[in-house]
Amino acid sequence: MSDFPCSEEIAAQYRLYLAGKARAAASLFPMTRSSDASFDSVSQQDQHAWRMAPLLSPLGMDTLLKQVSRRLQAPNAAVAGSLFVKMYARILTGAWKLLSVYNARVNLPLSQTTFIWPETADSAAILLPQADPQPLPARPDERCAARDQWLDRTIEDHLRPLLEAVSFRSGLSKAVLWENVFIYLHHGYGEWKRAAASEEESARLASDYEALAAEGRPFRIPGGSFEDPLHPGEQLRIRRTCCLKHTLPADGKPCYTCPNVNADDRIRILLAKHK
Numbered sequence: 001m002s003d004f005p006c007s008e009e010i011a012a013q014y015r016l017y018l019a020g021k022a023r024a025a026a027s028l029f030p031m032t033r034s035s036d037a038s039f040d041s042v043s044q045q046d047q048h049a050w051r052m053a054p055l056l057s058p059l060g061m062d063t064l065l066k067q068v069s070r071r072l073q074a075p076n077a078a079v080a081g082s083l084f085v086k087m088y089a090r091i092l093t094g095a096w097k098l099l100s101v102y103n104a105r106v107n108l109p110l111s112q113t114t115f116i117w118p119e120t121a122d123s124a125a126i127l128l129p130q131a132d133p134q135p136l137p138a139r140p141d142e143r144c145a146a147r148d149q150w151l152d153r154t155i156e157d158h159l160r161p162l163l164e165a166v167s168f169r170s171g172l173s174k175a176v177l178w179e180n181v182f183i184y185l186h187h188g189y190g191e192w193k194r195a196a197a198s199e200e201e202s203a204r205l206a207s208d209y210e211a212l213a214a215e216g217r218p219f220r221i222p223g224g225s226f227e228d229p230l231h232p233g234e235q236l237r238i239r240r241t242c243c244l245k246h247t248l249p250a251d252g253k254p255c256y257t258c259p260n261v262n263a264d265d266r267i268r269i270l271l272a273k274h275k
Contacts, residue, residue, distance in 0.1 A: 048116060048117050048118050048119055049114055049115070049116040049117075050064055050114065050115045050116075051113070051114050052110045052111070052113045052114065052115060052162065053110060053111040053112075055162070055165060056161055056162070056165045057165075058168075058169055061165050061166065061168075061169040061170075062169055064084065065077050065080045065081055065084070065166075065169060065170060066080075068080040068081075068083065068084045071117075071119075072248060072250075073248060073249050073250055074247075074248060075247055075248075075249075077169065077170040077171060077172075078170045078171050078172040078244065079244045079245075079247050079248070080170065081166045081167070081169070081170030081171075081172045081177070082170070082172055082176055082177065082180060082243050082244045082245075083243070083244070083245060083248075084166065085162075085163065085166055085177045085180045085181065086180045086184070086243060086245075087117075087124055088115065088124075088126070088162075089180055089181040089183075089184045089185075090184050091124060091125065091126050092108075092126060092159075092181070092184075093184045093185055093188045095108060095154070096185055096188060096189075096208075096212075097188060097192060098133055099136075099147065099150065099208065100189070100192060100204060100205050100208040100209075101192050101201070101205070102133070103135060103136050103143075103204070104133040104134060104135050104136060105133065105134055105136060105146070105147075105150045106128065106132075106133045106134070107128075108128065108154050108158045109128075109157070109158070110157060110158045110161060110162060112128070113126055113127070113128060113158075114126070114127040115127075144207075144211070147208060147211060148211060151211060151212065151217070155217065155218065159181060159218075160218075163177040163178060163181075172244075173241070175240075175241055176241040176242070176243065176244075178218045178219070178221065179221055179239055179240060179241050179243075180243055181219070182213075182218075182219045182221055183237065183239060183243075183257060185212060185219065186209075186237050187237075189205055189208070189209045189212075190234070192205055193205045193206065193209075194231070194234075221240065222240065223237050223238055223239060223240050224237075224238035224259075225237055225238060226238060226263065226266060226267075229267055229270065229271065230270070230271075230274060236256070236257070236270070237257060238257055238258075238259060238266075239255075239257045239258060239259050240259060241259065242254075242258055242259060242260055243255065243258075246258070253269065254269065255269070256269040256270040256273065
């Protein structure tokens with residue numbers, strides 16, 4: 001865990017942040033002095049900001065998992081690790097939205113990334129230093145090469161070391177953590193394709209999703225599916241692993257994607273979530 005610049009320094013040091021709101025998909029926003037008061041209030045004296053590199057150490061990760069356990073009332077480190085990764089992945093999905101919807105990329109150096117989760121906020125953010133998005137090349141072959149390079153760098157240099165550190169200190173299988181990330185990306189691409197403004201954008205989204213789950217990448221995860229009652233003709237993914245969210249005392253409810261839920265309960269949970 002580390003300090004975080006006070007609000008007067010944020011605008012100067014950070015150009016972009018990825019923010020995940022409760023009950024909402026991650027989005028990409030410009031960072032301004034008035035972006036979000038709950039983020040601006042985080043100061044060097046607060047214990048709600050973590051530079052990601054120190055979290056790769058056992059002491060750093062243990063500190064984070066204890067904070068997550070306390071705030072979510074997680075019964076053990078495995079649950080805390082799983083739900084931290086879900087929170088982080090929901091936010092990070094904004095970088096893929098930038099890639100596939102807005103056709104641009106942003107570097108995500110883990111060593112320079114800060115995760116903030118203010119005590120009184122129902123949202124969290126990932127802050128990136130000097131993160132100016134760069135447009136992808138116009139030529140299809142050059143774009144595919146640039147996209148694949150970004151995917152591999154983000155997976156191998158950002159996600160893999162983080163998930164391995166979480167798994168090591170929490171005792172949770174890496175398979176659960178990779179699927180925690182993938183489930184948000186899978187959902188995101190479905191939403192973005194549904195909202196695509198043109199056939200060109202829809203084709204780009206389909207191509208990028210195919211690349212994401214290509215052979216040899218950790219997001220090539222088999223899973224079941226069921227018909228989406230809210231979007232006839234579309235399928236929703238069923239996980240292979242359980243994220244353990246149902247063990248939280250304040251929640252106690254499984255996800256509709258959980259592999260341990262029967263078909264009737266799955267539909268009931270989904271419809272209740274979208275009331």
